[in-house]
Amino acid sequence: DIVMTQSPDSLAVSLGERATINCKSSQSVLYSSNNKNYLAWYQQKPGQPPNLLIYWASTRESGVPDRFSGSGSGTDFTLTISSLQAEDVAVYYCQQYYGTPPHTFGQGTKLEIK
Amino acid sequence: EVQLVESGGGLVQPGGSLRLSCAASGFTFSSYWMSWVRQAPGKGLEWVANIKQDESEKYYVDSVKGRFTISRDNAKNSLYLQMNSLRAEDTAVYYCARPSTIGSSNRASDIWGQGTMVTVSS
Numbered sequence: 001d002i003v004m005t006q007s008p009d010s011l012a013v014s015l016g017e018r019a020t021i022n023c024k025s026s027q028s029v030l031y032s033s034n035n036k037n038y039l040a041w042y043q044q045k046p047g048q049p050p051n052l053l054i055y056w057a058s059t060r061e062s063g064v065p066d067r068f069s070g071s072g073s074g075t076d077f078t079l080t081i082s083s084l085q086a087e088d089v090a091v092y093y094c095q096q097y098y099g100t101p102p103h104t105f106g107q108g109t110k111l112e113i114k
Numbered sequence: 115e116v117q118l119v120e121s122g123g124g125l126v127q128p129g130g131s132l133r134l135s136c137a138a139s140g141f142t143f144s145s146y147w148m149s150w151v152r153q154a155p156g157k158g159l160e161w162v163a164n165i166k167q168d169e170s171e172k173y174y175v176d177s178v179k180g181r182f183t184i185s186r187d188n189a190k191n192s193l194y195l196q197m198n199s200l201r202a203e204d205t206a207v208y209y210c211a212r213p214s215t216i217g218s219s220n221r222a223s224d225i226w227g228q229g230t231m232v233t234v235s236s
Contacts, residue, residue: 001176040222042159049209049226050151050159061224093159097213097220101164101173103149108158 002026002096006106012114019081021109023094028074031098038098041070041079043090044108050093054079081111089113116140116225118210123230130200130234136193136210136227144188147219150195152206153229162208163195164219173219178204200234207231 003026013019029038037057042050052061054070057077067082081088094106122134136148149164163174163184172184183196193210207229213221 038220044159049229050223051226052214052222052224055214055222055224091158095159095161095222097222099220101219102161102175103164103219104161105151105159 001102002029002098002104004094004096004104004106006092006094006109008109009107010110010112012112013081013084014114015086016083017114019084019088019111021079021092021111023072023077023079023106025075025077025096029096029098030074037073037077038096039070039072039077040095040097041068042093042095043088044093045090053092084111084113086113116212118212118225118227120208120210120227120230123208123232125233125235126200127236128201128234131196131198132200132232134195134197134208134230134232136195138191138193138210138212141212141225142216143186143191145216146212147217148186148193149211149213149219149223150184150193151209151211151223151226152204152232153209154203154206157206160206165193166219167217171219197232200232202234205232205234 039057041054044050058070091108097103150162165184181199209229211223212225214224215221
């Protein structure tokens with residue numbers, strides 16, 4: 001199974017500042033035939049289900065503010081929030097959906113306001 | 115409105131059984147793979163199982179293989195998770211989720227239910 005490891009486990013950032021969350025997969029999730037990275041990012045607020053932010057590692061889901069961006073390829077990925085807003089306080093998860101399941105998640109990164 | 119609504123959670127003793135249901139509406143349920151994802155209290159997300167449109171393929175995380183069975187009824191627009199031999203570590207909120215694209219399991223999940231809580235305790 002592919003193991004997803006996020007860093008850091010928690011992060012405190014000032015309002016208006018940049019937040020960066022990393023995700024590393026134990027094997028590449030880049031599918032060479034279509035050059036797509038099978039990697040998604042989700043945001044989860046307390047008491048709510050996860051909300052899809054980014055898919056194909058860098059494609060923003062419809063309705064997601066453009067301060068959220070995803071980057072990376074192969075085994076190393078980053079979620080960046082360019083200017084942190086109060087409503088961005090949440091836990092963020094990466095997930096790989098490459099190949100045969102299980103489609104594993106990272107352990108999560110808790111983002112708070114400094 | 116595209117919607118998933120889970121039900122069937124509750125308190126069950128270790129070794130017991132429970133059947134979860136997920137009612138889908140607002141989209142062509144029979145065209146999509148479907149998944150179950152769980153979250154233990156205060157913990158992260160864990161992918162549990164998924165099922166192809168015609169039930170010809172089913173996949174499970176190792177920790178539930180042989181104990182859980184995923185199934186669906188396309189005529190009723192419903193997804194199920196039969197959970198047997200339950201353990202304390204199965205205590206979690208169970209979410210059903212839909213991938214973003216018809217016909218493939220290799221997609222991010224863009225639609226999630228609100229979840230149903232399963233507590234395994236004596």
